[in-house]
Amino acid sequence: MQKSRVRLRALAVAGWVLVAAAPFVAASGLGARATAEGAAPPPAATSSNLAEGEALFKARCASCHEPAVGRAPDRAALSRLGLMEVLNTLLNGAMRPMAQGLTTRQLGLIANYVSPPTKAAAASPPPDPPRCAKIAPFKPAPGDWPVWGQDLANRRQTSAGPPASQASRLNVKWAFALAGGKEGEPTVAGGRVFLTSFSGNAYALDAAVGCLIWRIDGAHSRTAMTVAPLAAAPSGWAVFYGDQTKSVHAVDAADGKAIWAQRVEDHPLAILTGAPAVWGGRVYQPISSFEELTASAATYPCCTFRGSVAALDAATGKLLWKTPAISQPPAPSHKNAAGTQMFGPAGAAIWSTPTIDAKRGVLYVATGDSYTDVKEDGSDSILAIDLATGKVKWRTQVTAGDNYLSGCEVTPLVNCPKSLGHDFDFGAPPVLARTAGGADILLAGQKSGAAYGLDPADGHVLWKTQVGAGGPLGGVEWGMASDGRRLYVGVADAFMPSPPGRPGLAALDPATGHELWSTPSPRLPCGWTGGAPCLNGISAAPTISGGLVYAGDMNGRLRAYDASSGKVVWEVDTGAGTFATVNGVAAAGGNIDGAGPVAAYGRLYMMSGYQGSLGGPTTSVLVVYSVDGQ
Numbered sequence: 153m154q155k156s157r158v159r160l161r162a163l164a165v166a167g168w169v170l171v172a173a174a175p176f177v178a179a180s181g182l183g184a185r186a187t188a189e190g191a192a193p194p195p196a197a198t199s200s201n202l203a204e205g206e207a208l209f210k211a212r213c214a215s216c217h218e219p220a221v222g223r224a225p226d227r228a229a230l231s232r233l234g235l236m237e238v239l240n241t242l243l244n245g246a247m248r249p250m251a252q253g254l255t256t257r258q259l260g261l262i263a264n265y266v267s268p269p270t271k272a273a274a275a276s277p278p279p280d281p282p283r284c285a286k287i288a289p290f291k292p293a294p295g296d297w298p299v300w301g302q303d304l305a306n307r308r309q310t311s312a313g314p315p316a317s318q319a320s321r322l323n324v325k326w327a328f329a330l331a332g333g334k335e336g337e338p339t340v341a342g343g344r345v346f347l348t349s350f351s352g353n354a355y356a357l358d359a360a361v362g363c364l365i366w367r368i369d370g371a372h373s374r375t376a377m378t379v380a381p382l383a384a385a386p387s388g389w390a391v392f393y394g395d396q397t398k399s400v401h402a403v404d405a406a407d408g409k410a411i412w413a414q415r416v417e418d419h420p421l422a423i424l425t426g427a428p429a430v431w432g433g434r435v436y437q438p439i440s441s442f443e444e445l446t447a448s449a450a451t452y453p454c455c456t457f458r459g460s461v462a463a464l465d466a467a468t469g470k471l472l473w474k475t476p477a478i479s480q481p482p483a484p485s486h487k488n489a490a491g492t493q494m495f496g497p498a499g500a501a502i503w504s505t506p507t508i509d510a511k512r513g514v515l516y517v518a519t520g521d522s523y524t525d526v527k528e529d530g531s532d533s534i535l536a537i538d539l540a541t542g543k544v545k546w547r548t549q550v551t552a553g554d555n556y557l558s559g560c561e562v563t564p565l566v567n568c569p570k571s572l573g574h575d576f577d578f579g580a581p582p583v584l585a586r587t588a589g590g591a592d593i594l595l596a597g598q599k600s601g602a603a604y605g606l607d608p609a610d611g612h613v614l615w616k617t618q619v620g621a622g623g624p625l626g627g628v629e630w631g632m633a634s635d636g637r638r639l640y641v642g643v644a645d646a647f648m649p650s651p652p653g654r655p656g657l658a659a660l661d662p663a664t665g666h667e668l669w670s671t672p673s674p675r676l677p678c679g680w681t682g683g684a685p686c687l688n689g690i691s692a693a694p695t696i697s698g699g700l701v702y703a704g705d706m707n708g709r710l711r712a713y714d715a716s717s718g719k720v721v722w723e724v725d726t727g728a729g730t731f732a733t734v735n736g737v738a739a740a741g742g743n744i745d746g747a748g749p750v751a752a753y754g755r756l757y758m759m760s761g762y763q764g765s766l767g768g769p770t771t772s773v774l775v776v777y778s779v780d781g782q
Contacts (some may be wrong), residue, residue: 158708205265208258212250212448212468213266216559230266236657238263250449266650271495273411277331277351281734284363288343290387290406296341297752298379300427301631302695304508305584313697313751319712319722323781325733325755326362328355328774329739334374335772336393336427337747338757341379342405345757347774348373348393356391359720359753362734362776366408370405372396374423376505376747379431384467392435392466394424400437400464414469416462421446426503426581429515432539434472435464436515438502447557447565450490452596454500454567455498455523456482459530461506461515463542471503473542477530485526488566496526500533500554504581504631507594509608511744513539516608518578521554525569532576534596546613551576551600561624575624576600580693584608585634585734587663595639595662597628601654603641605665614751615665621652630746631693633701638715640701642690650675657703657713669718678707678730680742693748702756704744710777725778726760731773739773754778 209219211399216364218227230238242251242259251259268297292298295312302308314322329747331648339346344365345357357450375394382390387406394400398417403410416424417439426438442456446621458476464473485496500519507516514536532551537544554573559565561572576599583595593614594606601622607612620643622626633640645653656672678686686707694703700721701713708727711720726741733739741760750757 161620164274164419166445169375179216183312201261202265203263204235205261205619208254208262212254213247213262216445216448218607222596238266243742247382248446250445251401252449257383271485275677278329278733278735278737278739280367281328281357281364281736284358284365287365287582290342290344290389292341292389293753295548295753296379297750298339299429300337300339300378300505300509301581301583302374304429304431304510305581306505306507306581307585307635307696308631308693309635309696310751311698312753313702313756314754314777316698316700317781319435319700321779322722322756323563323779324726325776325778325781327733327739327776328362329733329735329737329770330774333742333762333772334746335377335759338750338759338774339377339379340750340752340757341393342389343753344381344405345455345774346377348375348377348390349478349544349655349772350374350396351679354393354408356405356508357734357756367593368403368408368729371401374425374587374746376427377406378428378430380464380466382411390466390609392428392430394428396423398422398424398439400424400428400435400462400469401534402435402466412469414464414471416464416471416474417460419443419457421457425503429506429508430466431508431510434539435466435469436506436508436539436668437462438465438504438506438517440503440520443498443519444501444556446557447559449564450488451775453493453495456495457498457501457523458482459502459519461502461517461537461542463539475537475542475544476500477517477533477535478528479530480528480542482526483657490566494524494567496524497522497528498526499523500528500530500708503577503579507582507584508539509536509584510539511592512536512608514545515539516582516584516594516744518580520577520579521573521575523554523557523569525730527553530535532578532598534578534582534594536611537607540709546611546612546687546695548602548606550598550602550613574600576622576627579629583604583632583634583639585639586636588637589663591663595632597632597633597641599623599627599645601627601645603628603632603660603665603748617660617665617667617668619643619658619660619667620654621638621648623648625691626653629691631748633694633696635715638662638668640694640696640703640715642692642694642703643693644689644706646687646706646717647690648691653689657690657694657701657718658716659701671713671718671720673709675726676707676709679725680708680740683704687743691745695751696747697751702749702751704749704760706743706745708743709762710744710749710756710760726758726773726775731775733773738780740768740771741775742771
């Protein structure tokens with residue numbers, strides 16, 4: 153696959169767009185389109201062709217990128233993506249609805265306008281790090297972080313991070329450069345770091361020094377990898393992850409060799425972002441979507457996706473059950489102004505990993521917003537689903553009528569809901585915690601800026617606390633953490649003045665929702681903006697270890713907060729300058745979003761850089777911090 157990518161870029165620079173895109177097309181099952189259209193190169197970059205590319209961009213793309221809407225990158229960030237990244241997104245990624253009906257020539261014109269081939273030529277994927285000279289057999293170790301939330305309750309709490317008393321001495325131990333961005337959060341287990349990448353590779357690296365243990369090619373993925381025991385694996389341990397083809401994979405943790413793969417969704421605009429949860433011989437995979445990005449495509453029959461959870465047999469990958477978040481299936485509703493048949497209900501994407509409650513025999517998931525005006529019962533909700541049968545035990549919808557499509561808040565586009573909501577998804581997984589009084593409580597954070605405490609028995613809301621102003625990039629985005637004494641809530645609140653925005657980190661009493669402290673994120677320059685201020689606020693999930701809370705800011709700062717007071721005791725700017733990496737290249741950090749910090753073996757593992765999002769760079773780097781870099 154590495155050789156294929158090198159040839160891919162060379163062909164793109166020469167102008168053979170379709171030939172260059174063929175590996176991506178094949179990987180996503182779009183080969184029929186490529187075969188039908190033939191491998192004709194796009195026209196040369198003449199002024200008239202650039203003008204045509206600009207006109208296509210403005211008709212299909214500008215409503216979300218000029219200016220940037222929500223998480224969509226702005227025009228300047230798009231220009232840094234590189235030709236192949238743009239093509240991949242148009243053919244296989246979030247922009248497929250915008251590309252519907254366009255010929256290969258037209259896609260090439262857009263890609264060449266957005267990112268001229270000369271820019272793509274400058275960015276080659278980083279090489280692999282050196283292979284490890286000695287590889288010990290895989291076995292779990294004290295201080296592992298084997299799943300996205302550290303445990304299946306998604307509490308993100310451990311005692312295995314750096315000693316709190318020495319946090320001020322944290323320094324870089326090693327770093328690893330990845331192509332592209334929007335990578336999954338690192339998983340650390342058995343002395344190894346397991347990583348996925350949206351650019352196409354998955355890795356197992358030595359957790360101490362970063363040398364390469366194994367690599368899987370063609371694994372375009374955003375989910376974190378989940379490590380769990382599996383008798384069917386030769387080593388007795390497997391790694392589970394979801395990829396861009398909507399398939400869940402099981403590979404042996406020792407050598408990365410495939411055990412099974414199972415496709416869990418057929419909707420063309422579905423995507424897997426949440427890590428699979430593994431319990432009791434089953435794999436539970438949440439299913440998300442980017443159908444929300446279809447508002448400006450008049451010919452797209454919006455909308456038909458419903459978020460769901462699929463349960464698979466961990467030994468074989470066999471699908472056991474699949475439960476949608478919205479109970480009623482989509483049906484024809486009306487025709488839009490262009491005469492395209494519309495559908496509904498739709499939405500309730502599940503961004504995040506499920507939370508397992510073995511005592512009650514259920515899993516909990518949190519859902520996103522609705523895409524249409526058709527009334528439904530599963531968006532902006534917390535659901536409890538029976539682990540064995542997939543039956544919904546209870547469903548608590550906290551915001552009804554949150555009907556939203558990207559771009560509609562800026563321009564009235566053809567597919568916009570008549571009653572437009574506020575984009576108040578639940579992006580963070582629920583946290584199952586035990587209060588100081590010994591009671592179980594289910595904690596949830598919403599992009600509305602509200603945090604909730606729910607009774608896990610029946611889902612009724614016990615308390616609600618407004619920690620931020622909320623909005624499309626506001627409130628709680630990707631996660632929270634709890635040690636039982638406090639619930640630590642990252643607040644993004646991007647693109648808004650403060651007040652009313654409250655970007656930063658807050659601590660609540662999990663039993664009552666009472667706010668105990670709040671530490672704002674200061675507005676600071678970003679390392680990639682040449683000194684200009686940029687977004688601040690905490691979107692990625694925080695992590696608790698040794699009396700400290702570690703949280704990454706969208707401006708690239710990683711901070712350690714005293715858990716009892718919120719005082720910042722250590723800070724580093726991951727977006728300033730470059731890191732010397734085990735790959736042998738200098739890699740730039742950037743904004744911190746999506747993946748949160750992982751604490752294991754006395755170290756912090758942090759992803760910096762989130763491709764093209766929120767004005768950040770188009771690269772990612774895993775940075776590992778330890779006391780004095782030792």
